[in-house]
Amino acid sequence: MTRTAPAVTDERIKPAGLIITLLRRPEVGAAVAALAIFIFFSVSTQAFLTPAGVATWLYSASLFGIMAVAVALLMIGGEFDLSAGAMVGTTGLIVGIVTTEWGVNIWLALVIALAIALAIGAANAFVVMKTGLPSFIVTLATFFILQGVNLAVTKIITGTVSIQGMSAVPGFDAVKVFFGSSFALLGMDVKISIVWWIALTALATWILLRTRSGNWIFAVGGQITSSRQVGVPVMKVKMGLFMTTAGAGWLVGMLQLFDVSTVQATTGIGQEFIYIICAVVGGCLLTGGYGSAIGAALGALIYGMTLQGIVFAQWDNNWLKAFLGGMLLLAVLVNLYVRRQAGVRS
Amino acid sequence: MTDAQASADPPILEVRDIGKTYGSILALQGVSASVGVGEVLCVLGDNGAGKSTFIKILSGAHAHTHGKLLAYGVERTFGSPREALDLGIATVYQDLAVVPLMPVWRNFFLGSELTRGFGPFSQLDVKGMRRITKEELAKMGIDLRDVDQPIGTLSGGERQSVAIARAVYFGAKVVILDEPTSALGVKQAGVVLKYIAQARDRGLGVVFITHNPHHAYPVGDRFLLLKRGTSLGDFKKSEITIEEMTKLMAGGAELDALAHDLARA
Numbered sequence: 001m002t003r004t005a006p007a008v009t010d011e012r013i014k015p016a017g018l019i020i021t022l023l024r025r026p027e028v029g030a031a032v033a034a035l036a037i038f039i040f041f042s043v044s045t046q047a048f049l050t051p052a053g054v055a056t057w058l059y060s061a062s063l064f065g066i067m068a069v070a071v072a073l074l075m076i077g078g079e080f081d082l083s084a085g086a087m088v089g090t091t092g093l094i095v096g097i098v099t100t101e102w103g104v105n106i107w108l109a110l111v112i113a114l115a116i117a118l119a120i121g122a123a124n125a126f127v128v129m130k131t132g133l134p135s136f137i138v139t140l141a142t143f144f145i146l147q148g149v150n151l152a153v154t155k156i157i158t159g160t161v162s163i164q165g166m167s168a169v170p171g172f173d174a175v176k177v178f179f180g181s182s183f184a185l186l187g188m189d190v191k192i193s194i195v196w197w198i199a200l201t202a203l204a205t206w207i208l209l210r211t212r213s214g215n216w217i218f219a220v221g222g223q224i225t226s227s228r229q230v231g232v233p234v235m236k237v238k239m240g241l242f243m244t245t246a247g248a249g250w251l252v253g254m255l256q257l258f259d260v261s262t263v264q265a266t267t268g269i270g271q272e273f274i275y276i277i278c279a280v281v282g283g284c285l286l287t288g289g290y291g292s293a294i295g296a297a298l299g300a301l302i303y304g305m306t307l308q309g310i311v312f313a314q315w316d317n318n319w320l321k322a323f324l325g326g327m328l329l330l331a332v333l334v335n336l337y338v339r340r341q342a343g344v345r346s
Numbered sequence: 347m348t349d350a351q352a353s354a355d356p357p358i359l360e361v362r363d364i365g366k367t368y369g370s371i372l373a374l375q376g377v378s379a380s381v382g383v384g385e386v387l388c389v390l391g392d393n394g395a396g397k398s399t400f401i402k403i404l405s406g407a408h409a410h411t412h413g414k415l416l417a418y419g420v421e422r423t424f425g426s427p428r429e430a431l432d433l434g435i436a437t438v439y440q441d442l443a444v445v446p447l448m449p450v451w452r453n454f455f456l457g458s459e460l461t462r463g464f465g466p467f468s469q470l471d472v473k474g475m476r477r478i479t480k481e482e483l484a485k486m487g488i489d490l491r492d493v494d495q496p497i498g499t500l501s502g503g504e505r506q507s508v509a510i511a512r513a514v515y516f517g518a519k520v521v522i523l524d525e526p527t528s529a530l531g532v533k534q535a536g537v538v539l540k541y542i543a544q545a546r547d548r549g550l551g552v553v554f555i556t557h558n559p560h561h562a563y564p565v566g567d568r569f570l571l572l573k574r575g576t577s578l579g580d581f582k583k584s585e586i587t588i589e590e591m592t593k594l595m596a597g598g599a600e601l602d603a604l605a606h607d608l609a610r611a
Contacts, residue, residue, distance in 0.1 A: 210469045212459045215448075219456055222445035229443035230457035289447045 026283025027295030029334045033281070033327070034298050034305070041309035048305075048312050051187040058190070061304025062197035063252055065297045067271070068278035069197075069204050070248035072296035075279050076208070077241040078221035078288030079128065079135040083120070084275055086146035087249030088268030091117050092257040093154055096163030106171040114250045120146075121246025125239040147269055154265040161265040166257065180258030193255045197297065200248075204293035217241065222289025277324060278303055281331040302327065356419030357382040358520050358551045359404065359435060365412030366399050373399040375412065377577040379570040381520060381551040386542060388562035389555045390595055391572035397555050400572065404522055404553060405437035406430030434519030438526065442509045446498030450490060451479040453497045454512050478515070486511045487544055502530050503537035510541055520551040527561045539565050559595065563588045571595060 041048040048057075067084055074081055094113040098104040104112070124142055128135045154161055166172060182191045208214035216237045219227040228234055249268075257263050280286065281302060282295025303324070310320055357380040365375035374396040381387040391397045402408040403415065406424030414421055417433050424430045427437070444453045452475075460471040460478075479493045486507050497505060506526050513521050523542070527535035542552055542565050556562050562569060569586060571578035571594050578594050 206469075210472070212461060212468070212470060215452055215456065215459055215470065218448055218452070219445050222447045226441065226443040226445050227456070229439070232457050289445065 026290060026292040026335075027298055028283075029331065030282045030295045030298035030302065033330075034302050037302055037305050037309070041305060041312065045309065045312040048309055052189070053308070053312060055188040055190060057304045057308035058188075058194050059304075060307050061301045062191070062193040063255060064271070064274060064278055064303050065197040065300030066193070066200055066252050066255075067245075067248050067275045068282070068296040068300040069201050069293045070245045071275040072279040072282060072284050072291050072293055073204055073208070073217060074241045074245050075276070075284045075286070076221045076288060076291040077217045077238060078224065079238060079241065080139060080276065081121075081124065081242060081245045082136065082139040082272045083124065083142035083146055084139075084245050084249050085268040085270065085272035086143050086150065087117055087120065087246055088253045088256065088271070089150050089263065089265065090120075090146050090268075091250040091253035092263035092267055093150055093163065093265060095254070095257060096166055096263050097154065097157055099169045100163060100165050101157055106169055106175055110175065110254065113253070114247065117246040117250040117253075118243050121243040122239060124246075125235075125242035128242075129235055129238055143272065150267075151265045163263045166263075167261040172258075172261075175254075176258045178258075179254045180261075191259070193259070196251065196255065197300075201293055201297040208293055213237070213240070218289055220288075274303065274324070277328050280335070281327055283331075283335065285335060286332075299331075355383070356416065357385075358418060359553070360416040360419075361403070361410075361413065362416070363413040364403060364410050364415060366403060366408065367411050372575055374403070374572075374575050377413075377570070377572070379568070379577075379580045381553055381568070383519075383551060384546055384549045385567045386546050386552045386554055386565050387568045387570060388566035389553060389570045389572065390557065390559060390562055390591065392557055392595060394574070395572040396575040397557075397572060398524075399575075401437065401522055401524055401553075401555055404430070404435065406435070434517055435522065436513035436516070436518035436520070437522040437524065438506070438509045438513055439524050440526075440529070442505055444497050444505060444509065447496050449494045450483075450497050450500070450508060451476045451493040454479040454482070454493075454508065454515075458516060482511045482515045483508065485544075485548070486514075486541055488541075501534055501537070503534035503541075506530075506538050507541040510545060514545065514548070514550060518550065520553060521545060522553040522555070524555050525557070526554070527556060527558065535561055557595075559588055559591045563591065 045053075047053040067088070071081060071084055091113040094116060095106070095109045098109045098112060099106050120142065124135070124139055127133070128138050131138075151161060154163075158164075177192075179192065182189050184190070206214075208217060216227070216232045219230075219232050220234050220237045224234060253263075253268075256267065278299030279291065279296040280299070282292060282297070282299035284291030284296065306323055307320060310317060310323075360380035362378050364377050366373045377396075377400065379387060379389075389397055389400060399408070403410045403424075406427040406429050409423050409425065415423065417435070422429075422433070430437075445456065448456070455475050455478075460474050461468040462471045463469055476493050480490065483490055483493075488504060488507055488511075497508065500508065506523075510521055510523070526538050526542075530538065539561060542554060545552055546565070546567075554562065554566065563583075567583055569581045569583070569591060571581070571591065573595065581591075
């Protein structure tokens, strides 16, 4: 570093201050918002900060959080999955039907449901990559197909639109340990899904920031042709991302099924946009190439806290949607600002 | 034209009477040129002169159909860019193959990341990659305060030189630059020319494709002039002036006629 050549800097680039450096982290905005909402409901309601209250909103956040983290990875990779919500219902229904109606071993049923979910995820990826169509359209089709199939097939086989008698299936209690149990911690009744949520968020963050695969996820979402030119296996990365999202749908399907012992044919419908909103609130760009798993988890935390906080505050439930829309708009504006500050050209 | 260096080491890359036809279209014919260690070969030509075809042959994107291509004195026909790359012939395309939102160091190693550990537990050697990126860029004369800034925040010239530094680090002996200055302003183009000179001084061969004689002349050692798919000649710097070069490129008579037309209007 003893070279005499002066540093090549462009006088038009301002040195980045601490605020800008901090803002470069995609999850900062969500962290600030989460803190504000936490303080607001803690102060304004009695139940929010009680152990039971905390356990309730954490549980709520965890189910959305697991999906939001997977969806965030996919969005960073430059794609959408609108079938993610319906997938939760599909996997739950598969396990429910094959065990209660056909007497299939419950462990085998889990594997079957996972295999089908992964196959659907792979099919989404395959169609998107081979045709070059936007994943928004392709997975919208998958979403409607799953929604229809969920209802129609469940009706044909069970005669109703929900699965009953799950808890009587042999082995139910053994599986419940992994997906539907809870344990006591600091006076709270902590559901196992919260552990899954935190573990998966940590895993996703590690993958994104510290592994080769993570580097490739950012790359394919940021600039797909450049990624190809430097030898990133684009098809493999996208395939993995769609399958991860589908796999997360399976996990959440199982977490719900083994928690409440029943599943409706309409489970998960309408949630797909909430996952995307959580990811965007957490700093993901809709155009791909930028975002964070922790941010998405925080986005889900915001959603969970607000969902339960509004109940604790005994407000009209409908305010939730309005709030969600407001959050989304705010997040997108913050993202836009950050992107400009980061000075991204072209 | 290569007699002068026949006794020394063979040039890194040499073409003799090379040509390419696409079906019945003669895209390039009868072109001879060479680039050796620490040399800059400028390939000049107007639009449609055959510059792109020439790059594609050198970089391995298209195989030539006539003449000979020699790498280190051995005759070759490249079947893919990978084959050219394995021989140390790297091409930096106009779009640079960078991801604007990603940090400089991640871009530098994209697709060839350094990892530690093995199997599912292998993770990026972040420290190592940051350090190497900083060092390699310093060798090119770029001193970045922060290799963590998104590469999109660098100026066009700097991005160009990151791409060159990357090619060099990953084993390039010859760097083919496809119109690196065409989209840049005067000052930024100057920055890139400086990096080309820097690469040359480090013993690399550089093939610099451009349509601007004013960019080519200061850094070039040899000049290959193309026009309508044929070679107008391969000149040493001592054999040609910038005015002659400009005239040859545009076609002297045509330029005179144009000047005449404009003057009257």
